[in-house]
Amino acid sequence: MMDTAALKMWATGRIPSARLAHCSRVAQLAQWLAQRYDVDPDKARLAGFLHDCARDESPARLLELAGLWRIPVTEVEARAPILLHAPVGAELVRRECGVEDIQILDAIRFHTTGRSGMSPLEKIVFVADYAEPARDFPGVERVRAAMFECLDTAVRLALDQSLRYLLERGYLVHPNMVAARNALYM
Numbered sequence: 001m002m003d004t005a006a007l008k009m010w011a012t013g014r015i016p017s018a019r020l021a022h023c024s025r026v027a028q029l030a031q032w033l034a035q036r037y038d039v040d041p042d043k044a045r046l047a048g049f050l051h052d053c054a055r056d057e058s059p060a061r062l063l064e065l066a067g068l069w070r071i072p073v074t075e076v077e078a079r080a081p082i083l084l085h086a087p088v089g090a091e092l093v094r095r096e097c098g099v100e101d102i103q104i105l106d107a108i109r110f111h112t113t114g115r116s117g118m119s120p121l122e123k124i125v126f127v128a129d130y131a132e133p134a135r136d137f138p139g140v141e142r143v144r145a146a147m148f149e150c151l152d153t154a155v156r157l158a159l160d161q162s163l164r165y166l167l168e169r170g171y172l173v174h175p176n177m178v179a180a181r182n183a184l185y186m
C-alpha cells in the first residue's frame with residue numbers, strides 16, 4: 001500500500017480541491033469517532049480521506065469503470081450512476097493505491113447508501129460524511145448531537161433524514177439504504 005505522503009499526492013492529483021477539503025474533514029471526524037468507539041483510527045482516517053475519490057467522475061465514466069472492473073450495477077445505479085462513485089472508488093483505491101484492507105474498502109464501498117449489517121467502521125465513515133463540520137442542512141445538528149453518544153442512533157437519524165429527503169423529491173431509493181435503515185430498527 002502507498003504510504004501517507006504518496007496517498008496525499010495521489011488524492012491531490014485526482015480530487016478537485018473543494019472535494020479534497022471535504023475528504024480531509026471527513027477523515028478528521030472519522031478519526032475522532034473511531035477513537036470514541038474503539039475502532040482503528042488509522043483505518044477510519046484513511047477510509048474517510050479516500051471515500052469520495054471517484055465522486056467527480058462523470059456518470060458515463062462511472063458506468064464505464066464499473067463495466068471494466070466487473071462491479072455489479074443494480075437497476076437503481078444504472079439510472080442514478082452517481083451512486084457508483086462509492087463502489088468504483090473502493091475498487092480505484094484497491095487498484096491504484098494498493099489498499100487491500102477489506103474493512104477500509106467496504107467503508108468506502110457503502111459510504112453513500114449504507115447496508116444491512118454495517119461494521120462500526122462503515123457506520124463511522126457514513127456518519128462522518130453526513131455530519132462533517134461544513135455540512136449545513138436541516139437535521140445535521142441532530143446527527144452531530146447524537147454521534148458521540150450513540151453511533152447507531154446517529155446512523156439511524158442520518159438514514160431517516162436522507163430517505164425523507166429522497167422521498168420528498170421523488171428520487172429513487174437504493175435498496176441498501178432501506179436495508180441499512182431497517183437493520184437499525186430490528
Ligand SMILES: [Fe+2]
Pocket residue numbers: 051052055085111112
Ligand atoms: Fe460520496
Ligand SMILES: [Fe+2]
Pocket residue numbers: 022026051052129
Ligand atoms: Fe463525501
